[in-house]
Amino acid sequence: MATDNEKSRKIVVLGFRAVGKSTLTVQFVENHFVDSYYPTIENTFTKAIKYNGQEYQCEIIDTAGQDEFSILNSRHAVGIHGYVLVYSITSKSSLEMVKIIRDKIVNYTGSEWVPMVLVGNKSDLHLQRQVSEEEGRELAHQWSCPWTEASAKHNENINLIFEMLLAESEKLAGTDAAPKGGCIIC
Numbered sequence: 001m002a003t004d005n006e007k008s009r010k011i012v013v014l015g016f017r018a019v020g021k022s023t024l025t026v027q028f029v030e031n032h033f034v035d036s037y038y039p040t041i042e043n044t045f046t047k048a049i050k051y052n053g054q055e056y057q058c059e060i061i062d063t064a065g066q067d068e069f070s071i072l073n074s075r076h077a078v079g080i081h082g083y084v085l086v087y088s089i090t091s092k093s094s095l096e097m098v099k100i101i102r103d104k105i106v107n108y109t110g111s112e113w114v115p116m117v118l119v120g121n122k123s124d125l126h127l128q129r130q131v132s133e134e135e136g137r138e139l140a141h142q143w144s145c146p147w148t149e150a151s152a153k154h155n156e157n158i159n160l161i162f163e164m165l166l167a168e169s170e171k172l173a174g175t176d177a178a179p180k181g182g183c184i185i186c
């Protein structure tokens, strides 16, 4: 529960199966890498984050992998402050899936702009790359949202994802506080 000095933020992590949603969430919240793969039904994590001098009490919902037939759950669309949309750089179809998911969010919320961050996870798997940096960056540009590649395995850019999302959520609140980080903000 957020205190008077804290803001509460409800964040949903969405994407195709096995792109690393749970792994990056666990890396962010608990600082370790989960090597095994157990499909998620749904898990909620909480973490207090201090960002730009402000305390945020974050509730992070790690969802089950989506496919084109999944229906966006109302619990993932109502009262949400921001979305982390995850694809894997090793899977072209996972990039196609985030496009479908984003359409569902836009349709459900009726808003063209929703705070979100696009993430190309598994950036450590260079040899298996199917999605170029350019493709990810360009898609985020179309959506007017930040983008980064990340590696949950090596804990690269994982904190940045959530910092960028908090900054996006602040835009809705009218205070545009861009995160200080070495990443592209479209």
Ligand SMILES: Nc1nc2c(ncn2[C@@H]2O[C@H](COP(=O)(O)OP(=O)(O)OP(=O)(O)O)[C@@H](O)[C@H]2O)c(=O)[nH]1
Binding pocket: 015, 016, 017, 018, 019, 020, 021, 022, 023, 024, 034, 035, 036, 037, 038, 039, 040, 041, 063, 064, 065, 066, 121, 122, 123, 124, 125, 150, 151, 152, 153, 154
């Ligand atoms: N090399 C590498 N493997 C990763 C990375 N992130 C996740 N993985 C692995 O990918 C597999 C799937 O990761 P999960 O986090 O379970 O994927 P998920 O998106 O939560 O999967 P669902 O619950 O089915 O939606 C696991 O074996 C992870 O260890 C990464 O950054 N690099």
